[in-house]
Amino acid sequence: MGNIAIRTVNLGKLFYLNQKKRGKLRETLEEKIRLSLKHLFTALSPDAKKNEKKHPFANKHIWALKNVSFEVKHGEAVGILGHNGAGKSVLLKILSQVTKPTEGYAEIHGRVGAMLEVGTGFHPELTGRENIYLSGAILGMTRREIKTKFDEIVEFSEIGDLLDMPIKYYSSGMQGRLAFAVAVHLEPEILLIDEVLAIEDISFKEKCLSKLKEIVREGRTVLFVSHNMDSLKTLCNRAILLERGKIVFDGDIKKAISKYLSGNPDAKL
Incomplete structure (x- = not known):
């Protein structure tokens, strides 16, 4: 354990x-x-x-996840695959404690950093600078610890003059840049990433992928949700494939991608 x-x-x-x-x-x-x-x-x-007539949806429900059991070791990079609605984002939200499971449980051994969707965790009225410190405080870091990483975050994100502007005025692309920079540079032991490479800028996308590889080499853990098969193959050796909330495959990344593509020919290679 x-x-x-x-x-x-x-x-x-x-x-x-x-x-x-x-x-x-x-x-x-x-x-x-x-x-x-x-x-x-x-x-x-x-x-x-x-x-009394019942509402047509009365007592109807849907299991976004069901009987999901797996283990991830420290230092592993694991891809999470599945069609839209398969339960990928719900899984990451449970692991990052944004929402609670209905049944079962998850054990997390290490400090978690998460980028679930653009701007998640940022306060729109606060500036980029203030949100960096807020994110670090949420992770349990002291102001001094955050300060040692501050310049790296700003340099990586390339937000420049926007640093002291409220986040609500950032484009979604700039919010994504800053969110990724914060998530990876505040050094969580476990990193949960949901479609971060959906950022349009190709050069920044490559920089993100390179940083994730570095994180894995350092022995930290990454769970990576993406519809980009090349990015998954580059970063991960293992993948978990979800269908309708259930695990249908857990193993070699190439086999997982092959199984996924057989039911989704329009996926990005």
């Missing part, structure tokens, strides 16, 4: 489909009034509940 960075046991995440989102205040108030009258009518008429 001493060499295990991540261990999941029968991990499951359930989502219910019977909650309809309402964007308008009026609709929300109308719904509350309707429910209040319904409860009153039910209380006054014992037979009302028997004749």
Whole structure:
């Protein structure tokens, strides 16, 4: 167990489909009034509940993950493959404690850094500089520790004059650059990356991949979600393939990619 960075046991995440989102205040108030009258009518008429029609989505649910069990050792780089909706992002959110599993559990042995989607973890009203320090504090680092990495983060991200501008004015590309730079330079022992190489700038994308290779050589752990097969093959020796929330393959990266492509011919090579 001493060499295990991540261990999941029968991990499951359930989502219910019977909650309809309402964007308008009026609709929300109308719904509350309707429910209040319904409860009153039910209380006054014992037979009302028997004749009540169920909502078409009542009690319906979907398992985003089900019975997901695996181990990742310290120093491993593991690709996470799967079609859209397979459960890849949900898995990373559970491992980074953004959301909790419905069943099962995950053991994490080491400090986690995560880049789940562009801008995640950043406060839009704070500047780039302030968000760097905020991210380090969330990881449990002291201000002095963050300061020793600050210049490297700024240089790598190439955000230049935007450093003291609120994040909300950054383009998604610039947010992605800074988020990646923060995630990799604050030295977490376990790094969770979700589609970071979707950044359009090719030269920066290559720089990101090179940095991830360096991190793996240093003995840190990387879980890498991507639809880019070349990037996965370059970084990882192993991959976990998810289909409808379940692991259908866990092993050699080339075999995993072959199995994935057989059901997804439009994937990026």
